Amino acid sequence: MPQTWMITGANRGIGLAITTQLLRRGDHVIAAARDPQAKALAELASAHAGQLTPLALDVTSDASVAAAKHALAGRAIDVLLNNAGLYGPRDRQSGLDVDFDAWREVFEVNVYAPVRVAQAFLSNLEAGQGRKIATISSRMGSIGANPGNALIYRSSKAAVNMAMVVFGNAVRAKNVAVLLFHPGWVQTDMGGGGADVTPAESAAGLIRTIDASGMAETNSFRDYTGETIAW
Numbered sequence: 001m002p003q004t005w006m007i008t009g010a011n012r013g014i015g016l017a018i019t020t021q022l023l024r025r026g027d028h029v030i031a032a033a034r035d036p037q038a039k040a041l042a043e044l045a046s047a048h049a050g051q052l053t054p055l056a057l058d059v060t061s062d063a064s065v066a067a068a069k070h071a072l073a074g075r076a077i078d079v080l081l082n083n084a085g086l087y088g089p090r091d092r093q094s095g096l097d098v099d100f101d102a103w104r105e106v107f108e109v110n111v112y113a114p115v116r117v118a119q120a121f122l123s124n125l126e127a128g129q130g131r132k133i134a135t136i137s138s139r140m141g142s143i144g145a146n147p148g149n150a151l152i153y154r155s156s157k158a159a160v161n162m163a164m165v166v167f168g169n170a171v172r173a174k175n176v177a178v179l180l181f182h183p184g185w186v187q188t189d190m191g192g193g194g195a196d197v198t199p200a201e202s203a204a205g206l207i208r209t210i211d212a213s214g215m216a217e218t219n220s221f222r223d224y225t226g227e228t229i230a231w
């Protein structure tokens with residue numbers, strides 16, 4: 001039975017790799033992006049006719065989320081994947097010097113948006129069979145990993161872990177599983193060419209692990225292979 005996944009930031013990087021693999025196996029993907037008509041998604045839509053729904057979505061905008069919610073009214077979603085993310089500036093992220101405007105911008109995308117999107121599409125998930133909300137966090141948000149740099153990015157991923165656990169507890173009675181993942185260090189615009197995992201490897205692992213997850217895994221923080229990560 002094909003599933004319907006909604007993926008934010010589906011136009012490039014890990015989101016695009018997951019979208020590609022889901023379409024290949026016959027699932028439906030609601031590909032949410034700021035530019036959902038961009039070349040990569042347009043090519044996938046024509047290669048997999050009827051399986052891809054392009055959805056305009058700026059996850060930081062209440063108006064954009066409201067419009068997307070309206071566009072999807074009554075449509076069942078099995079898995080919502082909060083993937084869109086921002087690293088912030090490569091400098092001015094230290095304990096001694098922080099770009100506060102950039103910090104606010106990163107929190108908009110990495111922390112507030114996953115909650116905003118999860119709240120907005122909860123009724124679509126309740127109408128589906130899968131009932132899973134997965135958020136791409138990062139190992140860099142693990143306080144147990146003894147962090148030393150990247151104050152903006154690390155604090156945003158630590159914060160989204162806490163926010164989604166609170167959300168997960170709020171939706172436990174609705175049987176919606178809330179999952180947090182580190183995707184590996186992945187060769188994308190964010191991860192850079194020196195990263196050790198390809199987008200396809202990360203996507204395959206995430207799909208396999210999300211497929212195998214349910215309420216028993218709600219509020220877990222794991223990597224793309226399913227290994228638990230310290231908070």
Ligand SMILES: NC(=O)c1ccc[n+]([C@@H]2O[C@H](COP(=O)([O-])OP(=O)(O)OC[C@H]3O[C@@H](n4cnc5c(N)ncnc54)[C@H](OP(=O)(O)O)[C@@H]3O)[C@@H](O)[C@H]2O)c1
Binds near residue numbers: 034
């Ligand atoms: N790559 C890694 O090594 C790594 C490691 C750990 C965690 N992660 C996490 O994995 C996720 C995906 O990362 P990636 O490596 O694929 O990054 P990427 O290649 O830089 O792609 C980021 C995606 O997020 C989207 N996005 C950013 N701001 C947005 C907004 N306001 N509204 C909608 N979409 C927005 C981008 O869309 P536009 O094209 O419109 O900008 C793009 O699709 C992120 O949450 C990231 O933090 C990545």
